[in-house]
Amino acid sequence: MTSHARPSGRTAQALVAVVTAKPFRSAKARLSAALAEPLRARLAAAMLADTLEVLATTLPPEAIVAVVGDDAGAEVARSHGVNVVRDEHLGGQSEAALLGARVARRELRARTVVILPADVPALTGEDLAALVEAANRDAIVIVPDRHGSGTNALALTPPDALQPAFGPDSLERHCRLARCTGRSWRILRLRSLALDIDTPGDLAELARVLAGRPERGRTARVLAEIAATDAGAAGQEVSSSQLPSEPPSSSRVGR
Ligand SMILES: Nc1nc2c(ncn2[C@@H]2O[C@H](COP(=O)(O)OP(=O)(O)OP(=O)(O)O)[C@@H](O)[C@H]2O)c(=O)[nH]1
Numbered sequence: 001m002t003s004h005a006r007p008s009g010r011t012a013q014a015l016v017a018v019v020t021a022k023p024f025r026s027a028k029a030r031l032s033a034a035l036a037e038p039l040r041a042r043l044a045a046a047m048l049a050d051t052l053e054v055l056a057t058t059l060p061p062e063a064i065v066a067v068v069g070d071d072a073g074a075e076v077a078r079s080h081g082v083n084v085v086r087d088e089h090l091g092g093q094s095e096a097a098l099l100g101a102r103v104a105r106r107e108l109r110a111r112t113v114v115i116l117p118a119d120v121p122a123l124t125g126e127d128l129a130a131l132v133e134a135a136n137r138d139a140i141v142i143v144p145d146r147h148g149s150g151t152n153a154l155a156l157t158p159p160d161a162l163q164p165a166f167g168p169d170s171l172e173r174h175c176r177l178a179r180c181t182g183r184s185w186r187i188l189r190l191r192s193l194a195l196d197i198d199t200p201g202d203l204a205e206l207a208r209v210l211a212g213r214p215e216r217g218r219t220a221r222v223l224a225e226i227a228a229t230d231a232g233a234a235g236q237e238v239s240s241s242q243l244p245s246e247p248p249s250s251s252r253v254g255r
């Protein structure tokens with residue numbers, strides 16, 4: 001693998017969170033029919049920033065590793081003071097997660113890694129704390145997505161307790177792999193971590209969830225921009241319900 005690691009902190013950490021983010025310009029392909037390029041990249045950057053922000057409420061920055069695919073991702077990660085690992089191979093989420101877990105184990109001497117995507121900006125500190133608590137009890141903790149088919153987080157003790165296998169229907173796959181390890185494992189359903197952002201439907205759900213919260217993160221501001229752009233294009237008054245709607249099922253990309 002051509003990837004190389006440049007973690008900025010090397011203090012030993014019992015539990016390390018690994019967040020994977022591919023280059024912002026190639027991220028969120030499933031939103032491309034609904035969202036033009038500059039906004040899509042800005043959304044990806046905002047989601048990484050908000051995800052790191054929440055992680056930093058519970059974990060010290062030295063215990064967070066961002067595996068990023070481009071300079072823009074590295075800049076966001078650095079601005080949060082977390083360890084930055086540059087993924088130059090871009091072999092997909094599982095490979096990026098393995099890279100981060102390896103850095104966590106070898107360089108930060110982590111006993112546990114919590115692997116997350118960068119597109120879970122609704123994550124709350126409470127749900128993160130629940131995940132950390134579960135990771136202290138079971139060797140493998142699997143957090144499903146809201147559709148009950150994908151995986152939005154894995155907590156692994158030790159960090160190589162299971163080989164990540166993200167992608168369509170990964171929940172069932174991760175459960176099967178966990179069963180085969182003979183280690184203790186469980187599924188943990190966490191509402192705020194169940195919402196990853198892949199489709200216009202997810203964006204609309206995110207707007208609904210964030211609208212009910214007092215604080216305005218970076219993602220909420222980009223959502224407002226998207227709503228304004230759409231309303232402007234349609235010559236309508238701007239409203240927070242102005243987010244792109246789900247395309248007809250025949251034109252949907254992915255699952
Ligand atoms: N560092 C790194 N992160 C990745 C890679 N592939 C995916 N990711 C990240 O892993 C998470 C889930 O990835 P995907 O669902 O495959 O990609 P996405 O950008 O979210 O969505 P689509 O482009 O629509 O598939 C996101 O945070 C991605 O940015 C990779 O090759 N390297």
Ligand SMILES: C=C(OP(=O)(O)O)C(=O)O
Nearest residue numbers: 150151166167168170198
């Ligand atoms: C990668 C996954 O999901 P998505 O592609 O929807 O982000 C997954 O659930 O393993």
